[in-house]
Amino acid sequence: MRLDPMRENFRPALAAVLVHEGGYSNHPSDPGGPTMKGVIKRVYDDYRRAKGASVRDVRQITEAELQEIYRKRYWDLIQGDRLPAGIDYAVFDGAVNSGPAQATKWLQRALGIPADGVLGPATLAAMERAEDHDAVVAGIQARRLAMLKALRTWPVFGKGWGRRVEEVRRLALALATGSQDLPMPTATASGKAYASSAKAPPPKAIGDALASGGVVTTGIGVAVDGVTPLADKSATAAGLLVLLMVAGALVGVLGFVYREWAKARAAELLDALDLKAPELGGAGTPAEAVPA
Known part of the structure; x- marks a missing residue:
């Protein structure tokens, strides 16, 4: 299987994806639901309705339908025929697993351009300027793995996904260099990986409760106010006052540390998911989370 740059590489790339x-x-943990050869039921139903045909079990998908769905809903959306060998396959495989927009973002990040999820003239121009295709492949797969690890479903599908990312990287690099010795994928590693399955960021409320002015520190402050008048009259009260003051200081520090940690963790999630701040944990699902 030899995929030459900028030529028709769809069928051999699909063979590797399959x-x-x-x-x-x-x-039960796969957000794609019933899936046949990578085509989820929702996509198959949409395809059948668009053809004026009745919906049916995705297991009844024909070879012709499979080829058309992969061509029009994935390969064409990532401009597969206009991408160099190896890179076309890496983006295509990512599009099948996580949606065309998400896979395009990985390519755009690897090219060092804004990641809007639309593979248009600007992305193609950046691709033409890129001289090190091996670095682009490696960048795509690094971004992909980071995103997969940020999903709630990583504990379920992570072992297979990790193997898939590595196998796609090896094959894509071989294709990019024109190697005749192609390391084909070896085993199934499915389970759809959508940004909508992202882990939730750490709860901000915990830091607020611990930090100055929070519920916990306010409670300690009230207790200090109550014990202070007694401190001069009782050694026990004086000792308790010291403990409360130390506890208040520790809680305040813990609140600050937690909030900084939570802020950094949320930023890591945003970066891994290629999202902007308002999109993480907000209402609804990002448009790029689920493939068309």
Whole structure:
């Protein structure tokens, strides 16, 4: 299987993708639901309705339907015919697993341009300027792995996803260099990986409760006010006052440390998911989270 730069590489790329996608699956933790050879039921239903046909079990998908869905809903959306060999396959495989917009963002980040999820003239121009295609492939796969690890479903599908990312990287690099010795994927590693399955950021309320002015520190402050008048009359009260003051200081420090940690963790999630701040934990699902 030799994919030459800027030529028709769809069918051989799809053959590699299908090794990872396997046959039929309906894992309870898979946000894609019932899936046949990587095509989820919702996508198959939309495709059938657009053709004026009745919906049916995704396991009944024909080879012709499979080819058309992968071509129009994935390959064409990531401009596969206009991407260099290896990079086309890496983006295509990511699009099948996580949606075309998300895979495009990985490419855009690897190229060092703004990641808007739309593979248009600006992205293609940046691709033409890129001289080190190996570095682009490596960048795409690094971004992909970071995003996968940021998903709630990583504990379920992570082992297979990690293997898939590495196998896609190896094959894409071989294709990019024109190697005749192609390390094809070896096993199924499915489970859709959408940004909508992202882990939630650490709760801000904990830091607020601990920090100065929070519920905990306010409570300690009230207790200090109550014990202070007694401190001069009782050694026990004086000792308790010291403990309360130390506790108040520690809680305040812990609140500050937690808030800084939570802020950094939220920033890491935003970066891994290629999202802007308002999109993380907000209402609704980002448009790029689920493939068309």
